[in-house]
Amino acid sequence: MVSGDRGGGALFPPEDAEHLESGGEHQAGQEPGGRGDERRRRGTGRAPEADPESAARAIVLRQLTGSPKSRKQLADKLFERDIPDEIAENILDRFEELQLIDDAAFADAWVRSRARTRGLSRSALRRELRDKGIAEELSAAALEQLSGEDEVEMARELVEKKVRSMPAGLERDKGVRRLVAMLGRKGYSSGIAFRVVNEVWPDARG
Structure with missing residues (x-):
């Protein structure tokens, strides 16, 4: 649960949420279809945000609702939305204090x-x-969660799954090259790749 700012204020005041969700009200004296609407049509398609600090809070909260994000990912998103750097840093620092960014x-x-x-x-x-x-x-x-043995076992599982779906009668050399290339794309060294493929191939192909 998102807790409030120090002093009891809400981290994301309800009135700001309503304003952001609705896209903001027309400024006083400005009729629909005026310069503000034209700017929205010709620009990004987004209505002008509330004050940048409230907008930054809303952006970060929406991003974190979908899935966990790193601080850099959130900083990049704030940059894309033209949030001033100083405000972005302050908001991200505050979210780190609340352990919402970790x-x-x-x-x-x-x-x-x-x-x-x-x-x-x-x-x-x-x-x-x-x-x-x-x-x-x-x-x-x-x-450190992954040991060298874990890595070899993951490579073995990948090869065992892949080799069973390869065409019957495929020449061994071609099959080995395909399997080694597949492991290479997943970041395995050629040493591990060739070792695992040569160990698995006879058992998996029969």
């Missing part, structure tokens, strides 16, 4: 999920975490 927890969850669902190697996971702005020390700590 790059260490994000990295741990990312490694578990991507290793389980995609079978990615540690080197591939390290690149993904770097792309998401995770600090090297946090990335290294998260990757």
Whole structure:
């Protein structure tokens, strides 16, 4: 649950939420179809936001509702929405204080999920975490969840699944190249790839 600011104020005041959801009211004295509407039609298609701080809170909350995000991912989204840098930093700092942004927890969850669902190697996971702005020390700590034995076992499972779907009668050399290339795309070294493929092929092909 999102807690309030210090002093009891809401992190995201209801009136700001209503304003943002409705796209804001027309300014006093401005008729529909005037310059503001024309700017919206010709620009991004978004109505002018409320004050930048409230807009930044709303953007971050919406992003976190969909799935966990790293601080860099959220900073990039605020930049895309033209939130001033100082305001963006202040909002992100506040969300970190509330532990709604936690790059260490994000990295741990990312490694578990991507290793389980995609079978990615540690080197591939390290690149993904770097792309998401995770600090090297946090990335290294998260990757400690996977041992060298875990990595070999993941590679073996990938090969066993793939080799059974390969055409019958496929020449062994071609099959080996395909399997090694598949593991390479998932970040496995050629040493691990050839070792696992050569171990699995006779058992899987019969």
